[in-house]
Amino acid sequence: xxxxxxxxxxxxxxxxxxxxxxxxxxxxxxxxxxxxxxxxxxxxxxxxxxxxxxxxxxxxxxxxxxxxxxxxxxxxxxxxxxxxxxxxxxxxxxxxxxxxxxxxxxxxxxxxxxxxxxxxxx
Numbered sequence: 001x002x003x004x005x006x007x008x009x010x011x012x013x014x015x016x017x018x019x020x021x022x023x024x025x026x027x028x029x030x031x032x033x034x035x036x037x038x039x040x041x042x043x044x045x046x047x048x049x050x051x052x053x054x055x056x057x058x059x060x061x062x063x064x065x066x067x068x069x070x071x072x073x074x075x076x077x078x079x080x081x082x083x084x085x086x087x088x089x090x091x092x093x094x095x096x097x098x099x100x101x102x103x104x105x106x107x108x109x110x111x112x113x114x115x116x117x118x119x120x121x122x
Contacts, residue, residue, distance in 0.1 A: 001025045002118055006067040009041075013055055013062040021052045030102045031095065031118075038093045038104070040064040040121055066092065069119045080114035092122020 005028050012020035022028075024046060032053060035041045040063055042054035056063045071077050079087065079096075084105045087094065094105035098115035108115060 001028065002031065003069045003072075005031060006069055006119060009053065009055070009064070010067045012053075013064060016057070016060075016062075017055060019052050019054045021050055024049050024051050027102060034093070034095060034102070034104055035064070035121060038121070040093070064121055066122045067119065068121075070117045071119070077117045078115065079117060081109055081112050082114075084109050084114060091120045094120045 005022065005025070008020055008022050028051065029046070032041065032044045032051070036043055040056060042056045044051055044053045084094070084096065087105070091105075095118045096103060096105050096108045096115045097118050098108050098111070098113040100111060100113060102118070103111075105117075
């Protein structure tokens with residue numbers, strides 16, 4: 001499901017759409033909250049099971065130029081908090097699924113948790 005969300009956002013950013021819409025999925029709101037807190041999207045609205053995401057641009061180019069899914073159902077990637085410290089400088093915003101919920105790598109490091117790397121955005 002995360003790959004469908006990222007593909008929809010990536011395709012909309014590639015053709016400079018103002019917004020994009022898709023059906024609401026269980027954890028997509030948490031992912032969109034993380035992207036909003038990191039200023040990669042302008043916001044989103046939920047209405048009748050449909051989510052509309054407002055995309056963010058700066059000087060005519062998209063702010064979020066890379067959305068990539070890292071863990072896949074057959075190839076899951078789990079990292080400890082120490083490994084997250086080493087990786088967090090190399091990527092943009094790492095999205096991590098921890099026992100305390102879905103959060104960014106910086107939040108997971110502050111909490112002292114490791115987990116599954118879902119994807120990254122930059």
